Amino acid sequence: MATVQSPPDLSLTSPLPVKQDTNDLDLVALTMAALRFVSPWSVDTPTKWSTRIVPGTPEAKDRVITLAEVSLHDTPKDCWVVIYDRIYDITDFLDEHPGGDDIMLEYAGRDASTAFRSSGHSILATKALDRFLIGELPLQERMYRRPGGIRLSDIPE
Numbered sequence: 001m002a003t004v005q006s007p008p009d010l011s012l013t014s015p016l017p018v019k020q021d022t023n024d025l026d027l028v029a030l031t032m033a034a035l036r037f038v039s040p041w042s043v044d045t046p047t048k049w050s051t052r053i054v055p056g057t058p059e060a061k062d063r064v065i066t067l068a069e070v071s072l073h074d075t076p077k078d079c080w081v082v083i084y085d086r087i088y089d090i091t092d093f094l095d096e097h098p099g100g101d102d103i104m105l106e107y108a109g110r111d112a113s114t115a116f117r118s119s120g121h122s123i124l125a126t127k128a129l130d131r132f133l134i135g136e137l138p139l140q141e142r143m144y145r146r147p148g149g150i151r152l153s154d155i156p157e
């Protein structure tokens with residue numbers, strides 16, 4: 001008479017005692033917390049500042065603004081650009097710009113450093129940037145003003 005064997009037990013069992021209350025979610029939360037600490041912009045979805053930053057004020061100078069945040073301000077009514085790692089709110093300047101508003105709007109929410117440089121702006125124009133300053137990129141996102149790095153000769157202090 002044929003005997004029916006029960007199938008072998010293939011479940012993976014650890015020879016070591018495993019703490020049952022450890023779940024994957026805790027590890028995910030831990031990883032996210034660590035990432036949020038070292039590079040918050042890679043974890044959190046940027047949201048717009050609730051209060052408007054007044055351009056050119058001392059408070060604006062110390063503000064750190066990420067590229068992700070800048071990218072949310074890309075309309076004629078709310079237009080930020082990045083020039084040499086600094087962020088400028090040029091919304092109120094669009095109508096005044098001697099080179100026209102359309103050319104600046106092409107860079108709304110984006111980096112305009114090479115466009116600004118290659119348009120042959122005068123020293124006066126470079127100085128005028130201060131009026132619109134609202135912040136600076138975090139060190140990790142900078143290209144032009146890195147400590148110890150070689151500086152372009154014509155970028156403002």
Ligand code: HEM
Binds near residue numbers: 129
């Ligand atoms: C906040 C940023 C900017 C400021 C304060 C600014 C300021 C000025 C000023 C004062 C002039 C008159 C000429 C001079 O003094 O150099 C000018 C001209 C001009 N700008 Fe800008 N500019 C800005 C951004 C840009 C950007 C992003 C572009 C993009 C390409 C641009 C393109 C031009 C051009 C083509 C002219 C020459 C206009 C002409 O001679 O007919 N500007 N800008």
